[in-house]
Amino acid sequence: MSELVVGVIGSGNIGKGVAQLATAAGLETVVANSRGPASLVALIAQLGGRATADTVERAIERADVVVLAIPFGAVGDLPAGVLAGKVVVDATNYYPGRDGHVAALDDGGLTSSEYLASHLPGVLLVKGLNNIDFVRLPQLGRPAGSPERTALPIAGDGLDAKVRVIEFLDVIGFDALDLGGLAEGRRSQPGSPIYVTPYSRPADPDVEDPTQRFLTAVPVPVPLAQAQALTVNA
């Protein structure tokens, strides 16, 4: 069993999915949100295994790998000093309609992870887990070597941090496709060919309710070669 401790910041859709995969893989998993550990009792009971809840600061301190699963608009609340020196997977995406406009991102000059890194000095930031939806994420995890193994893109400037994240993804059931530095994260941002769509079959048009259509869409494994093809010219 891997001894990685995972800190999941954000207990919503994607945070829950990551925590489910991590606990299922036997990892010690610390979950935090904006409302504090008392609000997480039911989720921790549901997760079982080695899951616990803590404050954001303590979850970061305890973790070897931190996963940011909060709205991009909330990243300004993160405790930069506590995050410094930590390996952090940035699963956030910038949606100006939801998160508010950031001029430096609207002109396309920076990726959202580069922007985040510039506000979190010393953080070992790796873009990842941002391009698969929260329903398909827990459905598509498979053991290493499985013919149905899915690959997820990562991007980051530090090799050691990426090695750590590749290990983490491997343990929770995914291959990693290294796109390169943080700037290359644009190839997995919203609107890119590998963003969300390839990981499920087109939804059933006979299901009228759009939420049900999304929830019931059949997951589709995306092997490494396909992930490479989807990102090479993106």
Ligand SMILES: NC(=O)c1ccc[n+]([C@@H]2O[C@H](COP(=O)([O-])OP(=O)(O)OC[C@H]3O[C@@H](n4cnc5c(N)ncnc54)[C@H](OP(=O)(O)O)[C@@H]3O)[C@@H](O)[C@H]2O)c1
């Ligand atoms: N939904 C997806 O399928 C998906 C897939 C990939 C990536 N993402 C990205 O992942 C991020 C989260 O999306 P989501 O769908 O999981 O959102 P969500 O369901 O709304 O959950 C957001 C979580 O973030 C927590 N949070 C908000 N502000 C916080 C703060 N200042 N400190 C600590 N925790 C805070 C919330 O805490 P409370 O519960 O206490 O309010 C909540 O648990 C977004 O950037 C999104 O683009 C989403």
